[in-house]
Structure formats: C-alpha cells, structure tokens
Amino acid sequence: MGTLSHASRAVINSIVADLSQTIWLSDVDDTLVDTAHIHTTASYAMMPTLIKSLHPDLARSVIERFVAYFDLLIAGHQVRASHDWDALPQGMFQQYHELYARVAASQESVQQQWGTVKVFSREVLLHLACEDLGTQLEPVELDSCIQQYWDAMARQAVFCSGTLRLVAVLAALGRPFYLFTGSDGRLTLHPNGRFTYDPDRSLRFKSNRLDMLRLRGLTFRRAFIGDPVDKPSHEFYDNIVEGIFADVGADIRAQPTVVLGDSFAADLRIPMSTWNRCRGLLLWRGTGSASLEYEGIASVRSWMPVANSIEAALRPRIS
Numbered sequence: 001m002g003t004l005s006h007a008s009r010a011v012i013n014s015i016v017a018d019l020s021q022t023i024w025l026s027d028v029d030d031t032l033v034d035t036a037h038i039h040t041t042a043s044y045a046m047m048p049t050l051i052k053s054l055h056p057d058l059a060r061s062v063i064e065r066f067v068a069y070f071d072l073l074i075a076g077h078q079v080r081a082s083h084d085w086d087a088l089p090q091g092m093f094q095q096y097h098e099l100y101a102r103v104a105a106s107q108e109s110v111q112q113q114w115g116t117v118k119v120f121s122r123e124v125l126l127h128l129a130c131e132d133l134g135t136q137l138e139p140v141e142l143d144s145c146i147q148q149y150w151d152a153m154a155r156q157a158v159f160c161s162g163t164l165r166l167v168a169v170l171a172a173l174g175r176p177f178y179l180f181t182g183s184d185g186r187l188t189l190h191p192n193g194r195f196t197y198d199p200d201r202s203l204r205f206k207s208n209r210l211d212m213l214r215l216r217g218l219t220f221r222r223a224f225i226g227d228p229v230d231k232p233s234h235e236f237y238d239n240i241v242e243g244i245f246a247d248v249g250a251d252i253r254a255q256p257t258v259v260l261g262d263s264f265a266a267d268l269r270i271p272m273s274t275w276n277r278c279r280g281l282l283l284w285r286g287t288g289s290a291s292l293e294y295e296g297i298a299s300v301r302s303w304m305p306v307a308n309s310i311e312a313a314l315r316p317r318i319s
C-alpha cells in the first residue's frame with residue numbers, strides 16, 4: 001500500500017475484514033470528482049459573457065479573483081486540524097475567515113429564511129470578486145456567467161484517481177454505495193444586491209450534475225443532496241440514516257459503515273462521532289504529511305490502495 005501510514009493501513013485492513021457487511025457513503029466534490037482541479041479552466045468559460053460589459057483586462061482580473069476565492073475556501077474546507085494551517089501560506093487562516101464572513105454576510109436573507117450559508121455558491125464568489133474590483137454585474141449577466149462556468153465544469157469533469165475502480169470493485173461485491181453531497185448553492189442575485197435561494201432549483205441542478213456523472217460510470221444507489229438541509233448539520237446526517245434504512249433496511253448507526261470525504265469537518269466528523277461502527281477514508285492532497293491521528297480514519301492520496309486492498313483480500317477466495 002505504498003506510502004500509507006501504519007495507522008491508515010490498519011483502518012483499511014479493518015474495513016476489508018468485515019467487508020461483506022459494509023455500507024459505503026461518499027462525498028462527491030474533491031472526493032470522487034476532481035472539482036478543484038478543473039475549476040480554474042472552467043472559470044475562464046465566463047470570459048465571453050464578462051467582456052460584453054467589462055474591459056477584457058478587468059474581466060480577467062475578476063476571474064483570477066474568483067478562482068483565488070474558491071481555492072481559499074477549499075483550502076479552509078480541507079483543513080483537518082489546526083496544525084494543517086501551518087503548512088499553508090502565512091496569513092491564509094485570517095484570509096479564509098474574512099472571506100467566509102463576507103460570503104455569509106452577502107446571504108443574510110438566505111440565512112434568515114433557511115438557517116444556512118451556501119459557502120460554495122459561485123454566484124456569491126463572482127459577485128464578491130466584482131465588488132473588490134469596483135464593478136458589478138447585472139443579475140442576468142451574473143447568472144449567465146455562472147451557468148457557463150457550470151456547463152464547463154460538467155464538460156471537463158474528471159474523476160479522482162481510483163474512483164471508478166473502487167466503485168466497480170464495490171459494485172461487483174454488491175456493497176451498497178451512496179453519495180452525500182453539499183449544495184452547489186445556486187443562488188439568485190436581485191437588483192437590490194440581495195441573494196435568494198430556491199432549494200428546489202439548487203437540488204435539481206445538483207441532481208442533474210450527479211446524473212451526468214452516473215452516465216460516465218459512477219454508479220450509486222441514491223444521492224443525499226444538501227438542499228435545503230446541508231452538511232455538516234446533524235439533521236442532514238439524520239436524513240441519511242432514515243433514507244438508507246428505507247432503502248435497504250440497514251441501520252447505519254449500528255452496521256459497519258465506511259464514509260469517504262475530503263473534509264474532516266464537513267464529511268467525517270458527525271458520522272465518526274455518532275455512528276457506532278463507522279470508519280472514515282479521507283482523501284488528502286494537500287501539502288505536508290498525509291497522516292491523520294484520528295482513530296478509525298485512514299488518510300489516502302488516491303482510492304487505488306483501498307481498491308487494491310479489497311481485491312487482494314478477495315483473491316484467495318476466488319482462486
């Protein structure tokens with residue numbers, strides 16, 4: 001298993017040991033699909049629309065800032081423990097919290113109505129990028145830019161290393177595989193500068209995005225999407241417990257469950273602390289050590305070692 005730490009190897013071995021009872025759940029963005037990797041190129045798909053109202057130099061600066069903001073949010077989202085900030089450029093901790101506060105403040109009405117902040121809403125990030133550069137887009141232009149961005153994201157979608165292999169191995173074994181994914185936060189800007197949130201629209205959008213991934217080989221039983229209730233609320237995870245019980249009659253609070261994610265705080269913290277037989281697999285592609293000192297969680301840089309371990313365990317039984 002190459003560079004895996006001893007602790008991570010032990011977790012994977014324990015998953016393999018009771019494989020025949022396991023139920024699998026996975027986050028999608030930056031866990032199965034390499035969203036951060038394609039984000040930058042997809043952002044330039046907004047250029048044709050932006051230059052209708054902005055000078056090309058300004059349009060390029062807006063895009064650069066939009067990309068930087070998303071990268072900053074992802075970096076903060078993937079921090080596993082406070083010491084991970086030390087491996088990031090100095091000042092990033094403060095920049096992240098300042099940006100998060102602005103993202104939250106710009107959707108005050110969404111928070112009031114829905115009790116949630118759609119952190120990764122691209123509409124909000126583009127609006128803030130424009131604001132920083134002393135310009136703003138009409139709501140219809142902003143909406144059109146973000147639509148082009150998401151269209152490009154869908155066209156260019158690439159899976160993280162080993163995703164399809166792991167999914168195929170689990171499918172061959174008949175293990176239930178579910179997705180649980182945060183909202184894409186498809187918010188609508190209004191002429192008064194406020195954003196509103198239509199959960200049905202946002203849910204439909206994400207659901208279509210997952211259907212496109214299914215067409216490309218990502219098989220799953222069902223997806224739990226964070227519209228309107230989102231990660232990392234307890235209610236979101238309660239809905240998953242109920243949904244899986246309704247689907248296969250299994251109580252994942254008691255049955256061996258494997259959760260895949262890229263964010264400890266958003267994907268793993270609640271399942272690991274509230275489901276009795278849960279183990280976690282954290283995809284870590286940041287700088288610094290991949291090891292994570294948290295009992296029951298393996299930190300991996302690809303899904304290949306997990307798929308390989310499962311196949312290696314099965315081989316003696318097949319031959």
Ligand SMILES: [Mg+2]
Nearest residue numbers: 027029030262
């Ligand atoms: Mg993710």
